[in-house]
Structures are given as structure tokens and as C-alpha cells.
Amino acid sequence: MQRWKVGDVTITRIIETEDASMSAAIMLPDATPANLVAIKWLRPHFVTGEGQLISSVHSLLVESCGQRIVIDTCLGNDKQRIVPQWHRRQGRFLDEIAAAGFARERVDFVVCTHLHPDHVGWNTMLVDGRWLPTFPSARYIFSAQDWAWLDKAPVSALGDYAGDSVRPVFDAGQGECVAPDFRITDEVWLESTPGHSPGHVSIRIASRGEQAVVTGDLMHHPCQLARPHWSSPFDFDKQMALRTRLDFISRYGDTPVLVFGSHFATPSAGRIVRDGDAWRLEI
Numbered sequence: 001m002q003r004w005k006v007g008d009v010t011i012t013r014i015i016e017t018e019d020a021s022m023s024a025a026i027m028l029p030d031a032t033p034a035n036l037v038a039i040k041w042l043r044p045h046f047v048t049g050e051g052q053l054i055s056s057v058h059s060l061l062v063e064s065c066g067q068r069i070v071i072d073t074c075l076g077n078d079k080q081r082i083v084p085q086w087h088r089r090q091g092r093f094l095d096e097i098a099a100a101g102f103a104r105e106r107v108d109f110v111v112c113t114h115l116h117p118d119h120v121g122w123n124t125m126l127v128d129g130r131w132l133p134t135f136p137s138a139r140y141i142f143s144a145q146d147w148a149w150l151d152k153a154p155v156s157a158l159g160d161y162a163g164d165s166v167r168p169v170f171d172a173g174q175g176e177c178v179a180p181d182f183r184i185t186d187e188v189w190l191e192s193t194p195g196h197s198p199g200h201v202s203i204r205i206a207s208r209g210e211q212a213v214v215t216g217d218l219m220h221h222p223c224q225l226a227r228p229h230w231s232s233p234f235d236f237d238k239q240m241a242l243r244t245r246l247d248f249i250s251r252y253g254d255t256p257v258l259v260f261g262s263h264f265a266t267p268s269a270g271r272i273v274r275d276g277d278a279w280r281l282e283i
């Protein structure tokens, strides 16, 4: 469990998976071992000695203004998925968040940067054969534009994650569709970063003069700071995703804002600094 302070806000990372198993061919086809050799700062934290990308699936638990906020809910347990590492997982996520002071009954807000299966899994849990909201007292915050898209989309080839991880939250009356600049507390709010999904949002944090931002999947790996044009086959709109990524880098590059990458391997956060005619993550 790793913890950061941003002013009065506490951010705790809970990792569900972290390894080099997600091949570049799936996540970022351009990030081949040969193409990664030149980006030396990626080793050893973000690329293995053999040139494989290291990535993680993690949640960030945020305490702000007396509110407990879960940002992204990873893969979840018991879900039927075609990706072998995602299928019917039996992880200890709930024990780990409880140990971090986030017992599921005490969570006030759940916010998903976007509606993909590795960001919504623990929205629900299997109870007596039914999918029920994992966090019984939480308001679940979803980008209105993302839900409008997913609600109408055909069942994903990855598995019916809308049906098992999002729809039950609305059925229980806990889902809220919000604008992409929705404010959760005085210190935590959404920032519109569309492209990877139609209503994708990042999460901004500011407290006592310190600032942070959680990327979501506007970039998947720190190598995209050096090569912003490398894109994911899972981007809903590749051109929009690229524009958003370039905007994000120019907005936060060479600033004191601490950047949390939603799939960045340990240490998962750093500052974007200039590196010749590109950028790198300073950790």
C-alpha cells in the first residue's frame, strides 16, 4: 500500500495486478522492445530488461473534506471475462481497502474515469447469485456521456461488464450521471479528457497550494510521454484521444502538479518534465 499527501488530501493506492503480462501488442502496439530501447528512463520501473511494458491495475482511495472517495474499481472478483487474468478473479481487494481505512460500508463516493471493464469491476460484488453494489452507502459518479454510450452499446467482446458492473448500480438507485466538470468536494473534481471513451474524465485534486491529477486512460503507460503518438487500439476516437493527450502533457508538463497514471507501474506517480524535444516522468 503506497500513500501520498497532497495538501490535506490523502491518496492511497491499492494494486489489483502489476506485471509485464499485458503485451504491448494488445495495449500499445508501437511499444515494441526495439522501439523502447531508446527511451532509457523507462527502465527499471516501467519496462523490463527484456523490453516488456510493465503496467498495473489499481484503485486510488482519496480522503478529502471528510469524504472517502474510490477512484476506479479495477477488475473485481467473479466476473466472466475473456481475458484469462481478468476471468473469475478471487482477489483480496476488499480486505486491502478495509485495511487502508476504506471498509466498503464507509465509502461515500465511487468515481470511474471511464466505463471500461478494468475500471468498474468492484462497483459490484456477487451476493447469492446477484450483482449488488459493493459500496452500500456510496454515490456512484459516472460521466453522463460515457453511460449514454455504454447503455446503448452492444455487449462487449470482453464480457457483459455493463450488465454485471454498471447497470446493477443504477438498478439500486446509486448511479448518478454527471457533467464532466462535476465537483465531488472543494478539493476534488472531474476534468473532461475525452477520446479513449466518449465521456472520459481525469480527476483533479488541489489542496493548500498542492495539486495532483489522475490520468485515467488518456495515456496507458509513461512511454507515451516520450511518444505521445503511440495510441491504444481501445481508444474510442483515436484522433480525439491524441489531441487530449497532447493537451494534457502541455497543461501539466513542467509544472509542480503530481500526475497519477491509472496504469503506471510502481511508483505510479511523478511529474512530467521536458526531455529534449519530448517529455518524461520524473519519479
Ligand SMILES: [Zn+2]
Pocket (backbone or CB within 6 Å): 116, 118, 119, 217, 263
Ligand atoms: Zn484501463
